[in-house]
Amino acid sequence: MNAPSRRKFRREGEERRRQDLIDATLDSVAEHGLQGATVRTIALRAGVTAGLIRHYFPGKEDLLQEAYAALMGRMTEQAKAALALEDASPRQRLAAFVTANLNAPIIDQRVFSLWATFIGRAGADPSLARAHREGYLGFRNEVEAVVAEVLAAERRKPDAAELRHHAIAINAIIDGLWIEGCLAGEMFSPGELAAIGIKAVEAELGLGPLVQEK
Amino acid sequence: MNAPSRRKFRREGEERRRQDLIDATLDSVAEHGLQGATVRTIALRAGVTAGLIRHYFPGKEDLLQEAYAALMGRMTEQAKAALALEDASPRQRLAAFVTANLNAPIIDQRVFSLWATFIGRAGADPSLARAHREGYLGFRNEVEAVVAEVLAAERRKPDAAELRHHAIAINAIIDGLWIEGCLAGEMFSPGELAAIGIKAVEAELGLGPLVQEK
DNA sequence: GGCGTTGTTGTGCAAGTGTATAAATAGCCC
DNA sequence: GGGCTATTTATACACTTGCACAACAACGCC
Numbered sequence: 120m121n122a123p124s125r126r127k128f129r130r131e132g133e134e135r136r137r138q139d140l141i142d143a144t145l146d147s148v149a150e151h152g153l154q155g156a157t158v159r160t161i162a163l164r165a166g167v168t169a170g171l172i173r174h175y176f177p178g179k180e181d182l183l184q185e186a187y188a189a190l191m192g193r194m195t196e197q198a199k200a201a202l203a204l205e206d207a208s209p210r211q212r213l214a215a216f217v218t219a220n221l222n223a224p225i226i227d228q229r230v231f232s233l234w235a236t237f238i239g240r241a242g243a244d245p246s247l248a249r250a251h252r253e254g255y256l257g258f259r260n261e262v263e264a265v266v267a268e269v270l271a272a273e274r275r276k277p278d279a280a281e282l283r284h285h286a287i288a289i290n291a292i293i294d295g296l297w298i299e300g301c302l303a304g305e306m307f308s309p310g311e312l313a314a315i316g317i318k319a320v321e322a323e324l325g326l327g328p329l330v331q332e333k
Numbered sequence: 334m335n336a337p338s339r340r341k342f343r344r345e346g347e348e349r350r351r352q353d354l355i356d357a358t359l360d361s362v363a364e365h366g367l368q369g370a371t372v373r374t375i376a377l378r379a380g381v382t383a384g385l386i387r388h389y390f391p392g393k394e395d396l397l398q399e400a401y402a403a404l405m406g407r408m409t410e411q412a413k414a415a416l417a418l419e420d421a422s423p424r425q426r427l428a429a430f431v432t433a434n435l436n437a438p439i440i441d442q443r444v445f446s447l448w449a450t451f452i453g454r455a456g457a458d459p460s461l462a463r464a465h466r467e468g469y470l471g472f473r474n475e476v477e478a479v480v481a482e483v484l485a486a487e488r489r490k491p492d493a494a495e496l497r498h499h500a501i502a503i504n505a506i507i508d509g510l511w512i513e514g515c516l517a518g519e520m521f522s523p524g525e526l527a528a529i530g531i532k533a534v535e536a537e538l539g540l541g542p543l544v545q546e547k
Numbered sequence: 548g549g550c551g552t553t554g555t556t557g558t559g560c561a562a563g564t565g566t567a568t569a570a571a572t573a574g575c576c577c
Numbered sequence: 578g579g580g581c582t583a584t585t586t587a588t589a590c591a592c593t594t595g596c597a598c599a600a601c602a603a604c605g606c607c
Contacts, residue, residue, distance in 0.1 A: 130554055130603055152454055154368040158595060168556055232456040239449030240366055241516060242442045252517055288533040291509025298508055302455060303466055319502040322536040344573055344584055382586055
């Protein structure tokens with residue numbers, strides 16, 4: 120009768136399991152913070168038991184580290200994708216980039232919570248700090264490249280310092296609006312943040328109003 | 334001989350003890366994150382034993398709440414102080430505001446860590462979210478007021494929507510540069526961020542180069 | 548179908564968690 | 578100085594945490 124029945128389970132592929140555990144970790148952190156992300160919570164979310172985590176990761180710390188890396192990877196990947204537009208003027212691509220960064224899915228409270236939770240540890244954790252710096256510089260270099268193209272199309276020849284300053288400022292505009300949107304999205308009408316961002320970026324670059332080309 | 338000696342202690346005033354405990358909490362959070370801020374760690378830092386915390390706060394959660402409120406209070410207080418300059422043109426006051434927000438002590442990794450750690454919980458904790466929104470709106474309204482003065486001095490009559498957009502954009506510029514400075518301060522030369530910020534803000538407002546008045 | 552490998556479970560444990568509570572003592576009033 | 582009171586310490590407790598390990602069973606292979 121009351122057989123000491125053990126829980127049924129399936130063997131998933133290694134890659135799949137690791138991914139599930141990482142996703143469950145990010146979900147847990149987003150919902151309850153780092154303190155709420157216990158091995159048991161994570162395992163429950165992933166549909167396995169806690170012991171399994173140690174079969175795939177040396178320890179909980181390593182799982183968190185990989186989860187953060189995965190998060191950063193997804194964020195920068197999405198952000199850069201908008202720059203890949205073909206058949207568009209540099210200025211249009213810059214505008215598309217700003218727009219993409221200031222709408223869903225990049226404007227997202229969950230992602231913001233994750234970012235803030237992890238980045239808050241950057242001061243004490245050098246590996247986190249380095250990961251951030253690399254992601255940030257990569258992002259800024261992308262911005263700088265588009266800015267160079269935009270200005271070139273306007274027949275302007277900025278020097279390196281000027282270019283760098285523009286990239287830093289534009290990066291700040293996007294980051295700042297991103298935060299505002301994530302934290303208080305309902306205070307802005309749809310597309311409003313993107314419109315503000317584009318205007319601010321164009322002002323920073325000294326671009327006049329766009330002339331309609333046929 | 335081996336008297337069961339008890340630890341010596343002094344009775345501090347209530348306000349002083351509460352403040353010490355709050356400071357110790359912020360130190361603990363900044364150094365080890367929310368997970369590292371245990372009652373024992375906090376008490377050790379404050380030079381008391383863990384039990385005392387419950388004498389001043391109903392529970393650990395309340396202590397954290399008060400610590401966050403104290404942090405926000407100090408941050409906004411410092412930020413707004415720069416706007417109080419007398420004998421200065423609106424434009425100079427705006428520049429001073431930007432400069433103040435993009436240098437020490439507002440650019441500070443510890444404060445940033447605290448901000449990020451707490452704000453990361455805003456998505457799940459409505460009281461945190463409300464506290465942030467109030468602080469943010471207060472800040473933005475200050476910005477909006479100075480912007481109105483600056484534009485008025487230029488004999489321009491922006492409507493409400495325009496003013497709001499300027500304030501949002503300027504707020505974003507300051508926030509974004511603040512983050513960059515806190516996270517990677519050594520990548521910028523002293524005063525560089527402030528210079529970038531002022532130029533970006535003036536571009537946003539369409540201000541021409543400042544004419545030297547006598 | 549049986550068998551071995553190994554992914555997966557369940558249990559146990561020592562360390563650490565927040566909180567409750569009793570015992571002690573510092574500082575004030577007389 | 579002697580007591581009163583409330584601040585402070587110390588200890589206890591129930592619970593959670595990350596991790597170790599042995600038992601188990603799902604799946605591939607023959």
